[in-house]
Amino acid sequence: MAQRVLAMPSKRYLRRPIDFLTPTEVAALLAAPDLNVWSGRRDRALLLLAVQTGLRASELLGLRCQDVVLGPGTHVRCQGKGRKVRNTLLRKETIAVLRTWLQERQGQASEPAFPTITGTVLSHDALQYLLNKHLAIARRHCTSSSGKRVTPHVLRHTLAMDLLHHGVDRSVIALWLGHESVETTSIYLQADMKLKEDALAKSPPLMPVT
Template identity: 35%
Template structure:
């Protein structure tokens, strides 16, 4: 079959030899690429009216990729960011194919030339401290599930961790002795150390007392004893936000996700006067430009900066060109 249809062997080699062995890609990258190809192959098979197993490399044309990207964005309701992530996974495969199948280079080049779509950059939606407090007050800490949720949301706000970073948390990654801190592994397997408030450390200790874990076992588990998923956290958080909106009505107009706690951490650090280079290290940003985005979003910081600028109306002496009787005479002096 490999002689007539090399596509299956190329796909296997891409995931096992290229991504895993040569690139040492993280499990999250592999799963993201896997999901993209699942969707893309089903999309192509449906349009070609054939089974996925019968798809050949020649079926995967640039026009099919473009159609899939439009389908992802408009029919599936994905964002431009999602569309670009799908394109990155497809591009990576055809970049690999170009080195293995020289006869397909023209096809690969057409796909590699599909541009990344630019998206409008909106200011991040962040929560005010009162809104964060209202959400954190919702879980019922008398139950194991409520204690877990309160500890997780408090940890997200304290550390500014991405949701998957928090869900990967194990006891061995936490320093419970003073000063408390946590070792997180972010994008690109980059490690960073984040300080923890004593209150957060105490919450994590209480959770471990109620539900002991091995040093290398996930800290946040669901009711079935399995690691908590990001979708599970979003579902629980939506309920807490709805309840908290009764205390803080402004939450009705905000789309709060687990990542919103990361935005809140960044903006509140900026508002407290913490240097942006420290915040970049805290959040694990690669570029300082990403961190500066939060400084622009903080309205309170902008207001304080404006207060430091004296209004032009307070000028005592008029400018020299107004003091001159003749504007032309003043221009001659330049």
């Protein structure tokens, strides 16, 4: 019986193309939060951090004030899959926004870095809600993202594709995202090839086809 089960061919699944945002779409999203209100300033800092670091939703929501290390070698520390801790460096513009936010936040070291209005940890549903809210605003100015289903994980894909387009090696991308295997990043190579195929299909032929 066991041999017959092992001999059964494995079922093949069609992997749908990954979604990610272009730089123009990212800029529109980051410009959407209303910086005149507390929640808007929180959301802008959270979304910028998500796009720049590629942290998983659970990693973002689990961040405490003490996990954003400002100073020499500024980085954000998170606990990912398998309870593995990794540090991710931050860009200058992200550092500036986070420093301003945490000064306003005035939280204790062990408190959530991006809390609800009542000070509790944001839920996954709340994260998706605020993302949807700002996407609706962003799409008024940048309609190209309208056909995309954008989740917090799409922001992670966005960072990976940006690194790939800037020539970063797959092994570095895997390390950055906390992947167990370099092979996991193959989905980004496939997505990149699809973009190039689409671009090639739209370009005029160099010579008549015989």
